[in-house]
Amino acid sequence: MSEVIVHRNGGVVLLGGGAVCPADLTHALQLAPCLVAADGGGNKAIEYNYQPVAVIGDMDSLSSNARDQIPAERIHRVAEQDSTDFGKCLRFVHADFFLAIGFTGRRLDHTLATLSYLAQNQGVPILLIGEEDLIFRAPPRFSMALPVGTRLSLFPFGAVQGRSQGLRWPIDGIALAPNGRVGTSNEVSGPVVLDLDGPCLILLPKSCFDQALAVVRGA
Structure with missing residues (x-):
């Protein structure tokens, strides 16, 4: 077929x-x-x-x-x-x-x-x-406006390097990997901008549905 x-x-x-x-x-x-x-x-x-x-x-x-x-x-x-x-x-x-x-x-x-x-x-x-979660593959670069304190988790599915704005714990200069360091349970501290090189999933609370769908659709 x-x-x-x-x-x-x-x-x-x-x-x-x-x-x-x-x-x-x-x-x-x-x-x-x-x-x-x-x-x-x-x-x-x-x-x-x-x-x-x-x-x-x-x-x-x-x-x-x-x-x-x-x-x-x-x-x-x-x-x-x-x-x-x-x-x-x-x-x-x-x-x-x-x-x-x-x-x-x-x-x-x-x-x-x-x-x-x-x-x-x-x-x-x-x-x-x-x-409990919304999950999507992160595009190479995206931005989101989320309430301060919102849980935002990153989970790499391979070697990932990235840069971040608006996260309580920045990921700049940190090598992420599924068998190494991951980025779960981070928090939003301001307007979020993420640049990610590699396959990485983003997990957000379901209250962030509209913002997550906008990223997925490239809006």
Whole structure:
């Protein structure tokens, strides 16, 4: 399979089978009213009374109940096991931006795989919505206006060098690495400007949704 399954001008909500806050899902769909489920995310869609435009994955988690309620032509089985269901969605769905929910919590290996995809996909506008956090891959340079004291964590997925303004603990001259020093639990002290060389994820509280989405979309 090589064709695009879903193409949208605007945003797409990717729904996984992990932890989902119904209010977060409702908010995401208000901004991006196209819902694509990743395999077991189809169960969540039916549970919360939403009908996905497509279900994509290896179909090892989609329940018989969900299959009965989702039109067969919307279920797209991708049998290969070289990528996760999240990765399959990113391959077969084209959109201006993605709001991904239900890809954290429950199995830690699934969460780690999702974060790895997030770190690898430079230039793909993805905002991951977790139980407590918003997560996105940092562009090489960006700025944000956040309340002083806001938690801002940096987690490198490779060797990262950077420069910062507006952080309580500046990162200038510090070599960050996943098996070395990381930048979690930093705090905002003023207008934030970050220059980062290397794959780095930014984690913010969910109260910073608008600011995070603006960075993801390059606004």
